[in-house]
Amino acid sequence: MGKSNSTIELKQVSKKFKNSDVINRMNLKVHAGEFLVLLGPSGCGKSTTLRMIAGLEDVTEGSVLIDGHDLQTMKNDGKAIAMVFQDYALYPNMTVYQNLEYALKVHKVDKQVRKQRIDQVMDTLNLADYADRLPSQLSGGQKQRVAVGRGMVKKSKIFLLDEPLSNIDVQLREKARDELQKLHEIDQQTIVYVTHDQLEAMALGDRIAVMNEGIIQMIDTPDNIYNQPANLFVARFIGTPQINIIEVVLQNGEMYLNDHPLLKVMGHGELAQQKYYLGIRPENIKCSMTPKGDYSLPAKIDSIVDYGRFIQLSLKLANGCLIKSIVNSCDFTEDDQIYIDFVESDTVLFDHSTEKNLYWGKHE
């Protein structure tokens, strides 16, 4: 595009409200033209982070840099940043059309261009029929679409969105997501998109920053976040059904679950003989009617749920532990005794005390 886009950097940013620490020495770099998703459970500090980037909330410590300049000393003319608020924040006395037009008028965007942009966004977000309504005459989902549209028409260098699609019906949400992505491909805006929805994060983000309790746990591509989660929190937060985490012990080159060996550990002489957490995604568990070898672990089928696209098995291990497996098809029935196998390269190993990924298996 050859259009210059903005970088965002948070350096050692902390935020306190009264005495509670909401954000804790956060470091975050958003590249020019990147689509970054901030993902985390409710209350972890996502909105606060976004509001600090927008300059709507002061930092308690540290700095926010836009294109390398400290936000606090910058004169922000409002053109550089567009933000979609979690609570919509529409102008109550303006129609949908006027809401969409307002910022463009303020920034003296040519009338022709204004109309063109607004018409396109109204079309994209199915708002054309509501152009003359006031916000009070709209449903929650419709209001939210106006809020998203108001951000879209600005075509600012930085676009911040706070859970913008949470109240929109599923079908329209997918469409809005696609449109947002298309728009990003064309305009290459630098986007920070807040959500608590992991699927949305995986679908949209060039990179995802997973947050918990005011701390970024991991920033990486969706692929790495899913396959090599940095710690137990990230592992458990991403993926449905959840990753299986079992406590294992390394003894004489074999990984044990209680007194049953699960895996032969190849070339990991540096791993101490101690307890670990072994993570395995449900789709990576191999199930069979007969044992494949000494490492096959007996399990009983506790329940079978057919989701149409896949079948979810709950498996009860000898120690009473329940684990989940996903298969495309199976001949099993409830209470069947089956055997499961683990492949080292499909597993993630976590330190027992720090809960951090030890990067064994397929990681180089």
Ligand code: ADP
């Ligand atoms: P999220 O968007 O991830 O759900 P928020 O950033 O809205 O989280 O909030 C993070 C924490 O900060 C919450 O515990 C919230 O109650 C608190 N908080 C947010 N804004 C304020 C405020 N203005 N005054 C006091 N506490 C606040």
Ligand code: MG
């Ligand atoms: Mg929020």
